Amino acid sequence: MNSLLGQTNLWEAFDVGRDLFLFSPMIAMVCTMLLIVACPIVIGRGTRTISVAASFGIAVTFFLAWRVMGTVGDAAVSGFSAEPFLGLLVADKLSVGFQLLLMVFLAGVSLLWLMGSARTERNAPEFFILLIGSALGMSLMVSSANLLTMVIAIEMASIPSYAIVGFDKRDRVGAEASLKYMIFGAVCAAIMLYGTSLVYGLVGSLSMTEIAAFTVAQMSGGANVTLLGVALSCVFVGIAFKISAVPFHFWCPDAFQGAKIEVTTWLSVASKAAGLVMLARFMSMMCAAVPSELNMNLLTPLAWVIGVLAAVTATVGNFAAYKQQSVKRMLAYSSIAHAGYMMMATAVFIHPSASGAGAGMSAMLMYIVIYMFMNLCAFGVTAMVSWEAGTDDIEGFNGLIRRSPLLAVPMVIALMSLIGMPPMAGFIGKWWILVALGQTGTLLGWSLVVVASVNTLISLYYYMRIVVQMGIRDSGRRPAFSSPLSGLALVNVCAVVLLVLFFAAGPFKERVAGFSTSLYSVTVTSPVSHESLAVADQEAGQ
Amino acid sequence: MFLPKKLFPAFTAASLLLAVPALAQTPAGVTEAQAPGGLLEALVFYAVAFLVCGSALGVCFSKNIVRMAVWLFVTLGGVAMTYFLLASNFLGAVQLIVYAGGTLVLLVFGVMLTSKSPWARFDVPKLELAAAAAVALTLAVSLCVVLMRTEWHSAEGVVAGATMDQLGKTLLTTYLVPFEVAGVLLMVVMVGAAHLARQEKN
């Protein structure tokens, strides 16, 4: 980015009104937080008051995101000057679409919280501020186009998350979970920052486009890229922490088990999704920096690293879920596994061969959407079961099919979807990822297809355990469940959405694919010379 | 621990003393020579580097938390001095005021609030220490090797330090967005930390 020190009137360089509009959803989130801060002073800190304020804020944010969605075209729209926020933030369909999704999910999680923990919790303002704060962080994560904003966004998303994991101060386990989450997060963030500083030294800038261009130029120029590799690895640690990729997944099961289930729901989807989208943006910028398709194999090592990591992540997640007694923990491991699947898709859109350009990207985005609904559904049911049973152990599901069919049926649908069984949307998600992997036509792609398929087979077991448990008759006849109506509505709507997404997969896919197009329209002025490319080609051929 | 414990207050004093020549060397930071060099700079640098590295190792090898905090304070002071050496006066001041004066104090509060006896020790198995040392040493060696091998893209040499004026302008123009986000972050952190640390009235 250009330093604007020499300019006399900085504000003439960009259209402030337009930029404020483009980023209005985030501004709305900030205003919501301020509103919630003001509420206790002006009206009162009752849960009802606060939740009304929060829902109002969420609705406004959703509405604004909807409006912005209509105006951003296919191309990445930048804010403030020719470059978005001077290259710090971008607003494109991807980021705005993610914000829309996030608001839907936020509403679902808030509803869950109001049904559950809110009944004994008196600190609604704090909870909502932290929740919306982390949502803001996630929105920033998907919009950032600069390593500095990326770091700040990750912190913005993480720090409130640490606090809400241990939000209930009477909860020993929650305290322990938040401690572990915080320590692991702080360590990863510190390492990421160290990497960032090295990147700055090498590239002379933190703009992702420039980093990408520099990387590609170095690689094609045959320069020694060791330090760049080290630096980017360190940066990747921070991202991997958010995605909970192996071996940076350790926090995930502990924090998810210890947190209140609403919080687990929130983190298991939103924070991972944001991390994945961020990774996706980074990777697509890399792709965009490679000037011609022929040289895509420059990035092959990168794809292999991410691919192998993804494969390991999926496998570890699935295997570790096996012996879990706590359903929450089992779902935490399953979320690691699913992050692995999504990372696989990220690994391959580094190969935008003519037909498959953006296939991995849109597959991943679709999977995120589907994953959001299936996790909301599964966690919602688990939440209601655990409130009723007083434990989140799998035994709580005993005989659920008789005790509350309206909980059991959505759960079965969600689990089937998580497995990837056909009539649910999860199948479509997996199928599209497999297609994207296969379309690359590379050894990597096909190996990942095999790994993903085998993993689906493995995952069958532990998901089925819940199903079996629900069918098993209880020895003592326990009474029927009395779940809150809104909760039943929530999970059943999610289940229906899972079915609908399956049957309406065509339009759904087209819509999502639109989100990803903007990424590929980013053009990067690359300093790569043609001679160096020729060298790289020769070497790749050898 | 390779430094005698008794010496650490002395090191603290030395750090403050060393800050003086550092400050003197770059009075306002504007009119600095293109290639500062010479023996004086080298000497000051090595003193500061020794201070920083030594106190960082002191943090490593201290067994109790209070000592660690004190060593950290020395380290932070030393880092501030490196900033002065690098002609980043504003940053050095921020480091001293915010980091040493704020963050560290926060940590010390944490220490005081969370230990029955601040001198309590938690022993760690020897083998684990060895493993950690191995990892750290491996990283240190590899990083040093690679850093020394690397050719940096622009070797323009040393440039003039920035004025606070420039810093302030950049911060509030180019970096306005992160600046605001940091503000929001601090607000959220304030709410969260207050919630976590507050005594619940039952």
Add this chain to the structure above:
Amino acid sequence: MLTIGLTHYLIVAVVLFCAGLYTMMTKRNAIGILIGVELVLNSATVNLVAFDRYLGGQKLDGQITALFVIVLAAAEAAIAVGICINVYSNLGTVDVDRASRLQG
């Protein structure tokens, strides 16, 4: 040796980084781990400022980034201390090795 260059500062940063890493791995006190994190963050800032000085030209990106790092460190420390206090009041200790009920 006597001409102080970029690499000298970077090596100081490496020492800080590794010392921090070692601290994070070996301290059982949660706050001790945080102190290790602070060391690593400091190494990042030293790097940034040194790069800014030697390679940055007229740009101030490095220093600004370092400023943000300091802010982030403060924010993180604040919430971390809050969490530590919370843990302390629940578990009676901030020994991270004893906070191991969640496992497997």
Add this chain to the structure above:
Amino acid sequence: MTGHTYEICLALGVLSPMIGFWLLVFGGRVLGKPGAGWFALVTGMGVPLVLATYVLLCWLRVDDATRAALTENAARFHWATIGGVSIDIGIKLDSLTIAMFFMVTFIAFWIFFFSIGYMSGHSDEVDGKRKYWRFFAYLSLFAFSMLGLVVSSNLLFLFIFWELVGLCSYLLIGFYFHEPTPQYAQIKAFVTNRVGDFGFLIGMMLVFFHLKTLDLDQAAVVFGEQYAAGSGIFASGFTMFGWSLATILGIGLFCGAMGKSAQFPLHVWLPDAMAGPTPVSALIHAATMVAAGVYLVARVFRLMTPEALMFVAAIGCITLTLMALIALVQVDIKKCLAYSTLSQLGYMIFGMGCGAWVAALFHLVTHAFFKAMLFLGSGQVIEGCHHVQDMRRMGGLRKKMPVTCWTFFIGVLAISGAGIAGVKVGGAGIGLGGFFSKDEILAVAYVRSHEWTSYERVEEGHGGGHGSDEHASAVKVGASRVILASDPAHGDSGHGSTAHGASAHGGSHATGKAAIFENTPPLPKWMFYLALATAYITPFYMMRAWWMTFMGKPRDQHVYDHAHETPMMYIPLAVLAGGTAFASYFVFRDLFAHAAPDATDAAMVLAIDGTTHTPAMSAAHSYLVYAVGGSFVAGFALAIGIYGRGLDVAEKIKRTAGPLHTLLEKKYFIDELYHLVWIKGCLVVATVARFFDTWVLDLAYNLLGSATERFAVFIGRFVDVHGVDGIVNGISKTSLDVSDVVRSPQTGRIRSYVMFAAMVAAVVILILVFKPEPSHRLLIPSVASLGG
């Protein structure tokens, strides 16, 4: 009937059980005990049966041109576009679909009927009432899935229904889930099927990427074109185990069939699936779902290269032989039938592999009739004897349950291929079910193994000799042809057979087809002889089962006293016995033969319609016919000879045979082998992983003690594992062990997490820094040949 009425009827037929399912789920309790069953009978199968009959009658009335037009113009609805390939929902409207649809609905209808009676006997359950409607809900869901599978025009949707069918099978096998056996069995079935589906998925993706379509018809056309042009999938140059990518495509798809149709390495689940209720065994594990694998092979037949078909034939041949041998020693009546099912499925798959497309499907239908009937008969026996399944405790039941006895006998005759060779009445041969279908498979196998070279010559000079060949063909085999010829609408148009279809089909695919035809090697002779020999074994074990159950003297007076039969249950038996007797004369053979030409684009289809025979071959077939036709006599005689006077002779033989008997009784130790491979193999991996883990992580904690302890635990577990048997235990235990390994870093101590992560980071950085060459030379070349 014009326009899209066919599709609408079929679609309604598919949807009706679905609606029934939902109504049962929400209203099953209200409907109560017999009500839910009757409701399921009407919505689940009654409506589809009526529609199927209507469609079938209409279809029979129209001529070939109309049929072709109907197939061509069948409605398609766009569902989604993936990677530039449009995927449509649609109904595959052709003779095969209609015949299968009718077969499934007809048989399922009577099995539903039977179930109403069968399940009402299970009133001793605590909540039997709820179970009752749940059972019918599952059955309806199954009906929906199976019918959906049959009508799907698209590989993806076929796969979706395929999975649904597997899910229903899972639910129904484990219907008595409070007992341990069904639970294991259901998981075993599910997992084994998923192993097969894994291959299916790979095959499907190859179709998708290389043929750029998932539509069954289009895929076949593209496949043929690519073959002719040597492009696309034939140009990849990728090989694995010496198979080209095109062959792998076929084998991958066949893997799915191997799972569902329980072919040799994946057959282990089917015998265990007998833990489910008997009507389920009859419907799913004998008549319909297991046949879906054969149906799939038939549908993707045109995507199979000769090598792939040879693989199919080999698997089928191995299955049919080995499973028949196991059936010899089974004493559980349902297990005996299960192994006989496996053997017969082997015949079908073998037939497919040989190219006996028509005959294999024909056998599928006849087998569905008689095996459903046999299973229902066994269900009647089991129900009547209060859940005694051991045939050694039965005997003499013919007096207590005469209808069951004699319908069962018809089934035995049918599966044994009983008929009167060489005699025709009114132009039709005399025989039951398997008499025609199995012998046709054998005849094709004979041609493929012994006369293949001469067959090629005949094919070239086909032109005029049509009529005379027809008359000169083998008498018995001719029987089915006569039915064909009796319908003037398609007596002549060459649709009935082989590679001739190509000439009728037009020139464009002919080259490709002919070339493949030339490349098709003769079948190894051993395959034919094994299949022939098994034809002698089948009657023996079936007669043995029948005799042990119904004839002789009661061996367990208690069981005998309780035995009874109920009309609710024997009416379906009688109906299906009628079906068994006449299925082979009915339109099925005709319809399959009509569908066959479509399947000749890429590979060859053989059907014994006379048109392919030289007089010399016909003569050879005549001997064959007598050889096979006599098999049932020999088998029956031997069985009655041994079991005619109780079990003494059998015991003696058993003692003499010793190890051989054990080998068969233990099912060749295949389960044990799986167990061994899984457990041992994975344990080795786990050991290595754990050793690493122990070495790296726990070194810090306490080196020797911990390691020793872990080692001891390991040894203990290792020994323990050997005490447990069964593949499911094996897999799950292994997985649990692996689970332990991957979770072992999750110690709960945050410091160890940090250390672990830092170690990984350190190793990565170490590699980055000290690797021998700069990373840009470490480029891994992309294997472009793998994908499209």
